Amino acid sequence: MKQIALFEEGIGRTPVVRVSGKYGPNHFFIKRDDMVPFSFGGNKARKAAEFYKEIKKSGADVVMTYGSFGSNHCRIVANMAAAMGLDCHIISPEEDSGEGADRKKEKVLYNTSLAALMGAQRETCPVSRVAETIEHRKESFRAEGRNPFFIMGGGHGNPGTESYVKVFREILDYEKENGIYFDYLFHASGTGTTQAGLVCGKLLAGDEKRKIVGISIAREETRGRQVVKESIHEYLGEDFDRLYQEGDLVFTDAYRMGGYGRYGQEIRETICRVMKSDGIPMDGTYVGKAFWGMCRYLEEKGIRDKNILFIHTGGTPLFFDFLDAGV
Numbered sequence: 333m334k335q336i337a338l339f340e341e342g343i344g345r346t347p348v349v350r351v352s353g354k355y356g357p358n359h360f361f362i363k364r365d366d367m368v369p370f371s372f373g374g375n376k377a378r379k380a381a382e383f384y385k386e387i388k389k390s391g392a393d394v395v396m397t398y399g400s401f402g403s404n405h406c407r408i409v410a411n412m413a414a415a416m417g418l419d420c421h422i423i424s425p426e427e428d429s430g431e432g433a434d435r436k437k438e439k440v441l442y443n444t445s446l447a448a449l450m451g452a453q454r455e456t457c458p459v460s461r462v463a464e465t466i467e468h469r470k471e472s473f474r475a476e477g478r479n480p481f482f483i484m485g486g487g488h489g490n491p492g493t494e495s496y497v498k499v500f501r502e503i504l505d506y507e508k509e510n511g512i513y514f515d516y517l518f519h520a521s522g523t524g525t526t527q528a529g530l531v532c533g534k535l536l537a538g539d540e541k542r543k544i545v546g547i548s549i550a551r552e553e554t555r556g557r558q559v560v561k562e563s564i565h566e567y568l569g570e571d572f573d574r575l576y577q578e579g580d581l582v583f584t585d586a587y588r589m590g591g592y593g594r595y596g597q598e599i600r601e602t603i604c605r606v607m608k609s610d611g612i613p614m615d616g617t618y619v620g621k622a623f624w625g626m627c628r629y630l631e632e633k634g635i636r637d638k639n640i641l642f643i644h645t646g647g648t649p650l651f652f653d654f655l656d657a658g659v
């Protein structure tokens with residue numbers, strides 16, 4: 333099979349592994365979405381696979397997106413465009429603050445090098461001028477007779493949500509085949525598309541009991557929750573009112589550690605423990621932080637003897653940045 337055909341035929345299932353019992357009095361499993369077999373995988377590869385079909389349909393000859401050049405999203409989009417033989421144009425924020433910012437300004441992240449390797453073009457603008465810069469660039473491409481396709485930052489939007497509705501179905505299939513039920517799903521929540529997809533999957537399946545807990549890696553609760561809810565609404569359309577209840581959405585900002593890209597000693601230790609005990613790499617910005625937050629959450633709420641599925645959302649290149657920063 334051609335590698336790019338992954339996007340046409342579906343990227344298939346990722347493994348679910350049982351991990352050592354060192355993380356508390358529950359049964360822990362990890363769904364290895366970091367092993368999606370394209371460009372170091374992760375949830376951005378899942379989302380990109382859905383956008384791939386839209387890009388094909390549109391007949392675009394240049395793929396545009398917004399985000400930090402050092403983000404997992406931009407790496408994947410740049411790589412996918414290159415694999416499709418299309419140009420890629422990335423608009424990045426000038427400011428090194430908030431989401432999508434490089435963790436260490438002075439250091440070139442591996443994702444940055446990879447996006448550059450793919451030949452992606454980069455254009456920067458102040459955060460306050462993002463919308464007009466995108467519009468302006470689209471217009472100038474069209475004026476040259478070209479056909480741009482724009483993917484929202486982080487792979488936000490219905491195709492991105494759809495990719496995790498599918499993951500939820502994968503989880504249901506896994507449960508049926510293996511005679512297990514996961515009481516809780518945990519994952520790192522950023523722009524909220526991953527969580528929106530999982531929650532939509534749950535609502536559409538009429539699966540009432542299970543809890544899906546998004547551990548915020550950056551946003552505070554009010555805004556973070558609101559964005560996830562809007563994505564759920566956008567995806568479900570008129571079924572939203574019938575299916576959605578506030579209790580279906582658990583988004584906690586209790587483990588942000590001061591915001592995007594910040595992590596302290598406890599998270600560092602958690603990442604090292606998981607690598608040593610189970611051989612699974614996690615980064616400090618997303619997955620390591622969320623895994624640590626999950627352990628704290630379960631402990632604080634006194635949850636025991638449950639089957640817990642943690643979704644590893646990828647970010648493997650950031651694991652190497654984590655090592656470079658000195659463990």
Ligand SMILES: *Cc1c(COP(=O)(O)O)cnc(C)c1O
Pocket residue numbers: 374375376404405486520521522523524525526527618619645646647
């Ligand atoms: C982007 C990202 C997330 C957050 O996903 P959202 O859909 O934006 O909430 C989590 N983990 C990793 C590794 C990511 O790159």
